[in-house]
Amino acid sequence: AAKTQECIPSFPFKQGWWGADAAYSIPLPHGRTVWIFGDTIYGKSRQVKNDIPRMVRNSLGISTCKGGKWNIDYVIRKSPAGHPLDFFQARNHDYWYWALDGFYYKGNLWVTLLQIRNAPVTTSAALGFRTSGSDIARVSNLSAPPQEWKVDIFPLVPDGVDAYPSATAVVEGHYAYIFAMYEKAPRPMLLTRIPLKGLDAPKKNLQYLTKDGTWKPGLDPADAMYVMVPGSSEMSVRYHPSLHKWVAVMMGPGFP
Numbered sequence: 385a386a387k388t389q390e391c392i393p394s395f396p397f398k399q400g401w402w403g404a405d406a407a408y409s410i411p412l413p414h415g416r417t418v419w420i421f422g423d424t425i426y427g428k429s430r431q432v433k434n435d436i437p438r439m440v441r442n443s444l445g446i447s448t449c450k451g452g453k454w455n456i457d458y459v460i461r462k463s464p465a466g467h468p469l470d471f472f473q474a475r476n477h478d479y480w481y482w483a484l485d486g487f488y489y490k491g492n493l494w495v496t497l498l499q500i501r502n503a504p505v506t507t508s509a510a511l512g513f514r515t516s517g518s519d520i521a522r523v524s525n526l527s528a529p530p531q532e533w534k535v536d537i538f539p540l541v542p543d544g545v546d547a548y549p550s551a552t553a554v555v556e557g558h559y560a561y562i563f564a565m566y567e568k569a570p571r572p573m574l575l576t577r578i579p580l581k582g583l584d585a586p587k588k589n590l591q592y593l594t595k596d597g598t599w600k601p602g603l604d605p606a607d608a609m610y611v612m613v614p615g616s617s618e619m620s621v622r623y624h625p626s627l628h629k630w631v632a633v634m635m636g637p638g639f640p
Contacts, residue, residue, distance in 0.1 A: 573615030
């Protein structure tokens with residue numbers, strides 16, 4: 385137990401990494417854990433010029449806990465010329481990805497990707513961006529150094545649905561379950577799933593839980609069961625063995 389306590393995660397400034405938004409952790413085999421970070425500030429020093437930070441939209445960390453000692457190495461993807469890039473690069477320049485949760489299955493890491501677009505700031509409460517769909521990434525070649533990991537991105541839910549599976553993912557039985565917040569009042573959480581045998585075509589095989597408790601293909605938020613009210617765009621759902629319950633960890637519903 386003492387060694388476990390010594391391995392409390394910490395995130396030192398090193399390797400040009402100066403902090404990031406969001407942090408999901410996904411266990412990998414052989415004692416490694418991959419951390420998924422959102423907007424990540426990088427460089428030789430932590431500074432912002434003209435309100436514009438040196439930032440990539442997503443990055444990774446790889447942590448280990450050996451002999452009670454915690455270590456993390458940060459991974460900001462580099463171009464062939466050595467320039468920092470988003471680890472998960474959007475397929476066009478109209479949006480970017482906030483990489484969120486994921487899971488490991490049969491040699492591959494799967495990561496949910498929330499599409500984000502710039503949006504005009506029209507009120508004091510506006511955040512200057514909006515969600516515009518969700519995709520899912522398959523990361524392979526995990527035995528190689530992370531800079532050599534191969535990323536393939538699959539479409540999942542297009543813009544306009546107003547509920548984008550990404551908030552958290554968990555494997556149970558023969559399915560990967562992915563939660564989605566419905567962006568209309570009362571902003572509930574919906575539940576989707578992909579059969580593990582159908583991960584080669586995630587959009588085709590996506591299902592959602594309906595109000596009558598059955599599963600249907602695709603995602604129709606108006607017909608979907610509200611599994612939590614209110615929901616959250618970022619959260620974790622995990623089974624807690626000692627409580628014998630599923631537990632959700634999330635921001636308070638008052639944010640922002």
